[in-house]
Every structure is written in C-alpha cells, then in structure tokens.
Amino acid sequence: MSTSILSKFGSLRLTPALVCNQQCRTTTSKHYNPKFKKERAAKFLKIELPDFNEDASKFSREKLRQKMKERGILPPRHWMERPFYISATGGVFEAYVPPEGDGKASLVSTTRAKQAVQLLEKKSRSMMAIRKIKSFDEDFDTKGFCEQAQNIYIKAHESLVNNDKQALRLYVTEKAYAEFRHNSMLKTIRWRFLESLEPPRIVHARCTDVISKENIFGQVTVRFHTRQQLAVYDRFGRLLHGSEILAKDVLEYIVFEKHLSNLYGTWRIHDKIIPDWAAPKEPSKLTRVKPKEVVEAVAPPEKTEETPAIPEK
Amino acid sequence: MNHLFKNLCLRLGKLNIKPINGFHTSATDLAWTKSNLPKTFLAHNKKVYPPQEIGEEPRPAFVCHQKTNFKYSPDKLWYIASFVRGMTVDEALKQLSFVHKKGAVLVKQAIIEARELAVNRHNVEFKSNLWIAESFSGQGMVIKGVRRHARRRMGEVRHKYCHYFVRLEEGKPPIDYYKLNPMTPQQQLDGWLEQMRKRKIINSY
Numbered sequence: 001m002s003t004s005i006l007s008k009f010g011s012l013r014l015t016p017a018l019v020c021n022q023q024c025r026t027t028t029s030k031h032y033n034p035k036f037k038k039e040r041a042a043k044f045l046k047i048e049l050p051d052f053n054e055d056a057s058k059f060s061r062e063k064l065r066q067k068m069k070e071r072g073i074l075p076p077r078h079w080m081e082r083p084f085y086i087s088a089t090g091g092v093f094e095a096y097v098p099p100e101g102d103g104k105a106s107l108v109s110t111t112r113a114k115q116a117v118q119l120l121e122k123k124s125r126s127m128m129a130i131r132k133i134k135s136f137d138e139d140f141d142t143k144g145f146c147e148q149a150q151n152i153y154i155k156a157h158e159s160l161v162n163n164d165k166q167a168l169r170l171y172v173t174e175k176a177y178a179e180f181r182h183n184s185m186l187k188t189i190r191w192r193f194l195e196s197l198e199p200p201r202i203v204h205a206r207c208t209d210v211i212s213k214e215n216i217f218g219q220v221t222v223r224f225h226t227r228q229q230l231a232v233y234d235r236f237g238r239l240l241h242g243s244e245i246l247a248k249d250v251l252e253y254i255v256f257e258k259h260l261s262n263l264y265g266t267w268r269i270h271d272k273i274i275p276d277w278a279a280p281k282e283p284s285k286l287t288r289v290k291p292k293e294v295v296e297a298v299a300p301p302e303k304t305e306e307t308p309a310i311p312e313k
Numbered sequence: 314m315n316h317l318f319k320n321l322c323l324r325l326g327k328l329n330i331k332p333i334n335g336f337h338t339s340a341t342d343l344a345w346t347k348s349n350l351p352k353t354f355l356a357h358n359k360k361v362y363p364p365q366e367i368g369e370e371p372r373p374a375f376v377c378h379q380k381t382n383f384k385y386s387p388d389k390l391w392y393i394a395s396f397v398r399g400m401t402v403d404e405a406l407k408q409l410s411f412v413h414k415k416g417a418v419l420v421k422q423a424i425i426e427a428r429e430l431a432v433n434r435h436n437v438e439f440k441s442n443l444w445i446a447e448s449f450s451g452q453g454m455v456i457k458g459v460r461r462h463a464r465r466r467m468g469e470v471r472h473k474y475c476h477y478f479v480r481l482e483e484g485k486p487p488i489d490y491y492k493l494n495p496m497t498p499q500q501q502l503d504g505w506l507e508q509m510r511k512r513k514i515i516n517s518y
Contacts, residue, residue: 045459049472052382052454188364233364234436236372245367287438 087262088173088270089210089217092255096204096221098275103225103251129205133218136260146200148267149222149256154193156180156269161189173257173270180269187240188233194247198225203253207260216260219270224252232284241284350381351451354478358435373483375446376435378427380477382453383419387475390416390450394477399490402428402443402481419477420448427481437483444486451476 031040056064068075099115134140156171160180172180204221228250230242257270357377365372393416397405402424409421424445431437453474460468489495496504 043461044470045461047456047458047472049384049456051384052474053380186359186361188361190364231364234374235361236374236436237362237365238371238374238436239364240436286436289438 085174086210087259087265088175088257088268089208089219090175092219092271092273093208094206095255096253096273098203098223098253098273100275100277102223102275103249126202126205129207129218130202130220132207132216133205133220133258133260136216136218137258142202145220145267146202146222149220149254150196150200150224152256152267152269153224153254157191157193160184161191170266171268173268176269176271179271186235188237190229190231190233190244192229194227194229196224196226197249198223200224214261218258218260220256220267221273222254222256224250224254226250226252239285241282351379351476351478354379357480374431374435374437375480375482376427376431376437377447377478377480378423378430379479380419380423380426382474383416383477384472385416385419385475386473387450387452389414390419390475390477393417393420394448394450397424397445398448399486400445401441401486402445403441405445416475416477420479423477423479424481427479431481431483442483442485443481444484445479446482447478447480449478451478 031037056067059067099119130140130142152171156168159167159171163184165181168180169177200222202220203223205219207216207218209216226249227247229244229247231239231244232241234240253273253275254269255271255273256267258267259265354377357375362372393409393412393414396412397409397420400408405424406421409417409424428440428443431443432440437443453476455474456472458470458472460470462468
C-alpha cells in the first residue's frame, strides 16, 4: 500500500518543499515535473535580444560609454560649422517709425501736422538713399517701384497660399521666408487682395554697406493701405482664424530689400514694421467654449478707455 | 542545421549583439541608414481636408500614433488591442490599469502619447473628448534563435517584436462599435412572447 502511494506521488518526493506550498497551477504549457526545469531551459541557445525602445538620453555617462564600446561606435562629433547667408541682411537698419494714428486720425489735427513737419526733416536721408539706389539701378523710379512692390506683395502672399516654396523664395528674402512660413504647416489659407484704399507710397529708404564698402544693401519701406480677406483653416477644414465673408482694412509698412551690388539682385519682401501703437492682434478661435459672462462684465470697460487714448497722443 | 546556424551568425553580426573580434562593425540604426519602421499609418496624420462651409458640422479631428519594435508577441498584443477598441480614452486607460499583461503597459503608454499629440499638434480642445477608433497590433522584427532537440537536431525559435497602432478620434464613441445590434431586454421579451404565441400545439384544434 505504502509503496503504491510512493510510486503515485513519486514526483512530490523530488520537489523542494517550497514548490508544494505554492498554489496549484493548471496551465498546460508548464511541465508537470519540475525536476529537469533547468536542463530544459538550457536547451535554448542564449542570445541577447536588443531593446529598441530604450531611452539613450536617460543613460548615465558610464552606461553610454559601455553601450558605444559594445557596438564600436565613436561619440558624435560636435557640429562646428555655422552657416550664414550673405545675400540678404538679418534685420532692418534704422527702421521706420510710423506716425501715430496713421490711417485713422484726421489729417487736419494738430498732432498730425506737427508729425508731418518732422517727417519732412527726416526725409533728406531717405532722398540720399534713393539717390544711391539710382546710382546702381538707373531705372529706379519711385512711382514705378510702388506698383512693382504691390505686385511682389501680392505674389508673395499667393505663393504662400498655394504652398509654392520655390516661388516664395523669389519674392521673399531668406530672413522673411521663415517668418512667412511659420505656423502654416498642414493648414489651408484662403487669402484675397480686394483693393488698394490708398496708393502705396515709399515712406523710408536706407542703404548700408556690409563687410566691405562696395557690398551695399538697399532697404525701402512702402506703406500699403489695402482691403484684404483672410481665413485660415486647420487640417480638418475647421476655421481657425479670420473669415471668408469679412473684408478688413489693413495698414502695413513693408520693408523691401535688394542686394544692390549684386547684378542679379531683386527687390524682395524683407520685414514688416509693426508700430508699437498698433492694436493687439486678434487671437485665433482655438476654443469653442463660450466665455463666462462675469469676466466680460469686469474686463472690457477698462480696455475701451485705454485703446482710444493711444491714437490721440 | 548548418544553414540555420549560419543564418543565426549572420543575424547576430548584423545586429551587433556580439561584435566580431578585430572586425569593425557599426550599428544598423545610424543616421544614414534607412529606417524600416512602418510609415503608412502615420501618413494619415499629414492629410489635409478641404475647408468646410459655414454651418456645416465640424469634422472630428483624429490622430494616428504607433509604438514600434516592442519585445512582446503581436498575437498576445492583439487581445489587448481589440479590448480597448471603441472605448473612450479615459475608460480605456482605467480598464488597462487592471490588465495584468506586459502588453497592457505598452498600449496604455501609446494611448497617453497619442492623447498628448492630439491636444498639442492636432487642434483637439479637450483631451477627454477622444475615443479609440482604431487599435491593432503588427509584427515587427523577428530574431530567429535555436533550440536543442534530441539526436543532435535543432529547432527554430522566433523571438518576435511587435508594433502597436492606435487612432484616436474626437467626439463620443459609437454605442455599438462592432455592429452587433444587441437587443434590449424588452425586445428580447417581446420576441420570446411572440414566438410562444405563434407555436402550434399539435392535436389541439
């Protein structure tokens, strides 16, 4: 009797006591006899499996060194080169300061009259710059240039709307290119130039030499007072900013730049001058939550008092 | 057997698990090497839809996300992937925290990452207003290993890696994701009553 029991639970005798205390498993993928467990495991040839999702940025210095040694990789070189572009300047020199309340305040008001006199005094330097531009470019004509500038302005915006990167490079300098394309990825832009409210005019002109005396850049600021339409849609065609049924009056001071010393230089949009008295930009309609009424009741009265005060100065 | 062993050695060399002595080997995942990760699923993120008319129902935003080459069986991951389908993101994260599987951690992480992407990059306003529209697993890299058999024979072992793909969509999830058309208790009762009344009792009339 006793022998039969022993033979029946023969496997029990061989297992350590700890295993017996564990709860009973009924998985079929596990061998019933744990005796040769180690030997069975040894049948598999051990290979080191790579971990593709390990975060190298969290490694310690020693660990990283060890990993690179293992793979025989050299540490990455420092990128010592710094590219820079010499056919366009990186900013606006002696920027134009727009008169306050331009396009809004009456021409008859005293402050406007005073500013007009001051502007006349400043005009002499602009005249000198225009003369210098004419020495390089004989066909330069202020009236003809304004038309050309408006054409460039429209073409640049159209190529941005059409997402035509090659065409945009012809109308925009390298500095303005990044500013033009900023935030326009995967968005649909609908832009229309409706009309020019006032004819565009040159308000400012400057010339500077960079590095050597002969290397001259010319910058001309043109004032545009136009009527435009703008609507920006996100990736799913939902309206983000502006409207397609609303026309807006836009007053802009656009800086055009030309590398005068370059025989093949062209006039391109370089920058936009945003006066400090300009009204703050309208935020985009990112949210669809109705604003709380309590906030509206408190905040706006203070703001409405402030805004007209600035143009009157 | 020889062929298998050769194959294994080649793989090991390619993967740089054990660098061969005196022979310079470089890792496959260097800057100039071509990645062989799945690309088509993420390409949906770059599609731009035409602008909508005024008064049209706003198109729900969506975001696709993937986690690649995770050391887990794609077959085991499939169960977890289909488990979270058609759930809201919050519900899925809650449910997954009670799934004691290695793959559940991966799925949870993928959903959280996708949610962040949706809010930061894809113009989704509320992060809890998302549901899991697509969720599936795919097979990644397979490394073949060797297992000893009796009588000097060898068996092949496949060490599998898996990919996980998830697409989150804005809005509320559909009530019946799998289109099973489940009947309500009232409908079931009505159906049963109808069936009972229709039956014919033999030799009654």
